[in-house]
Amino acid sequence: MGRFTDRDFRYQSDLTDAEFETLAVRAGQVRSSHGEHSEAIYTTSSYVFNSAAEAAARFAGEEKGNVYSRYTNPTVRTFEERLAALEGAEDCVATASGMAAIYSTVVAHLQSGDSIIVSRSVFGSTNVLFEKFVRKFNIDVRYVDLLDLNSWQQAIDDTTQMLFLESPSNPMSEVADIQALADLAHKHNALLVVDNCFCTPALQKPLQFGADLIIHSATKYIDGQGRCLGGAVAGSAELIEPIIGVLRSAGPTMSPFNAWVFLKGLETLALRMKAHSENAMALALWLQQQPQVSKVNYAGLSDHPSHELAKKQQSAFGGVLSFEVNGGQPAAWQLIDGTRMISITANLGDTKTTITHPATTTHSRLTPEDRAKAGISDGLVRIAVGLESIGDIQKDIALGLAAIK
Numbered sequence: 001m002g003r004f005t006d007r008d009f010r011y012q013s014d015l016t017d018a019e020f021e022t023l024a025v026r027a028g029q030v031r032s033s034h035g036e037h038s039e040a041i042y043t044t045s046s047y048v049f050n051s052a053a054e055a056a057a058r059f060a061g062e063e064k065g066n067v068y069s070r071y072t073n074p075t076v077r078t079f080e081e082r083l084a085a086l087e088g089a090e091d092c093v094a095t096a097s098g099m100a101a102i103y104s105t106v107v108a109h110l111q112s113g114d115s116i117i118v119s120r121s122v123f124g125s126t127n128v129l130f131e132k133f134v135r136k137f138n139i140d141v142r143y144v145d146l147l148d149l150n151s152w153q154q155a156i157d158d159t160t161q162m163l164f165l166e167s168p169s170n171p172m173s174e175v176a177d178i179q180a181l182a183d184l185a186h187k188h189n190a191l192l193v194v195d196n197c198f199c200t201p202a203l204q205k206p207l208q209f210g211a212d213l214i215i216h217s218a219t220k221y222i223d224g225q226g227r228c229l230g231g232a233v234a235g236s237a238e239l240i241e242p243i244i245g246v247l248r249s250a251g252p253t254m255s256p257f258n259a260w261v262f263l264k265g266l267e268t269l270a271l272r273m274k275a276h277s278e279n280a281m282a283l284a285l286w287l288q289q290q291p292q293v294s295k296v297n298y299a300g301l302s303d304h305p306s307h308e309l310a311k312k313q314q315s316a317f318g319g320v321l322s323f324e325v326n327g328g329q330p331a332a333w334q335l336i337d338g339t340r341m342i343s344i345t346a347n348l349g350d351t352k353t354t355i356t357h358p359a360t361t362t363h364s365r366l367t368p369e370d371r372a373k374a375g376i377s378d379g380l381v382r383i384a385v386g387l388e389s390i391g392d393i394q395k396d397i398a399l400g401l402a403a404i405k
């Protein structure tokens with residue numbers, strides 16, 4: 001595949017044996033002859049060739065080099081190489097959004113007559129994508145409980161080409177046994193696809209536990225400041241290649257500007273994920289002390305059912321937690337409306353703390369029965385803990401708790 005720019009190695013860093021924090025800052029960078037220190041943004045849709053023969057060779061993939069920014073762009077490529085290095089993947093392809101990453105992966109790897117097994121605890125739009133669009137192509141979508149290995153075993157058969165999950169889950173912070181599910185998938189020649197958006201490679205590298213493809217919504221922690229939409233898929237070159245084919249033909253491509261923003265996001269990812277996790281841990285412990293709160297869901301808490309597995313698979317527990325307040329939906333809404341600083345929005349992975357009521361926002365499209373199965377009660381509130389001072393975050397939630405009548 002001729003999608004890589006020729007590289008001028010005079011300007012490259014030697015990253016042999018470099019560690020995560022170094023790769024996050026330097027991997028994938030190719031300096032132009034201008035010698036720019038920060039990565040350049042190449043806002044160009046097409047590229048010129050030295051001759052007709054060179055154009056033909058590039059189009060045929062016989063010669064390396066850029067062709068058209070729907071599937072080759074130097075800034076986007078730098079982002080892809082950097083994220084691949086962080087995930088420990090051979091290759092990566094960037095997409096226009098996290099949903100585009102999931103859609104392109106499914107379209108590239110599944111065919112009519114196949115089946116896919118999906119964790120019941122996936123992001124609402126992922127669920128809608130599978131139900132409304134994937135099913136349309138005669139692909140059987142089977143839902144199972146994330147934690148119940150038995151139900152994955154029962155759902156898998158000869159038609160199964162893919163297992164799909166998020167870990168930890170949103171908003172219950174449940175952790176899948178990635179190794180066990182990878183073993184199950186491989187026994188049936190299926191792929192295990194893990195949406196790693198909540199942990200990012202700074203906290204968890206699912207490929208190390210046998211996953212085949214990693215999905216990202218770069219919109220979340222990779223950006224980290226709520227500015228751009230983007231996504232990515234990382235894995236072996238062999239599995240990424242067909243996804244690039246989807247981008248080339250269908251066009252759900254990341255823009256060079258967004259790739260540049262995400263590159264800057266990756267540079268501070270490890271620091272931010274550590275700080276998000278520390279704030280979330282402190283908030284979870286504080287919430288447990290509040291009389292209006294009946295339950296806190298955060299895998300960092302030693303009494304959370306996924307705590308031990310999370311410790312094995314993750315280096316910290318991430319920034320998202322949820323909790324139940326006594327008094328159901330009215331109490332949850334009074335709490336949310338009673339906060340003054342925290343942003344009421346369903347987004348997450350931002351420096352700014354966000355608060356949402358899953359039953360009436362992110363998970364409102366589920367039936368009440370499916371919500372109950374997923375543990376999403378009417379009194380559940382989700383917080384994506386940001387980077388403000390933990391004292392100020394607690395003070396704001398205390399205002400919310402005091403507003404419950």
Ligand SMILES: Cc1ncc(COP(=O)(O)O)c(C=O)c1O
Pocket residue numbers: 097098099100123125166170195197198216217218219220229230231
């Ligand atoms: C876990 C997860 N995966 C995928 C997505 C979709 O990402 P995007 O909004 O970038 O399309 C989201 C978010 O919104 C998400 O939370």
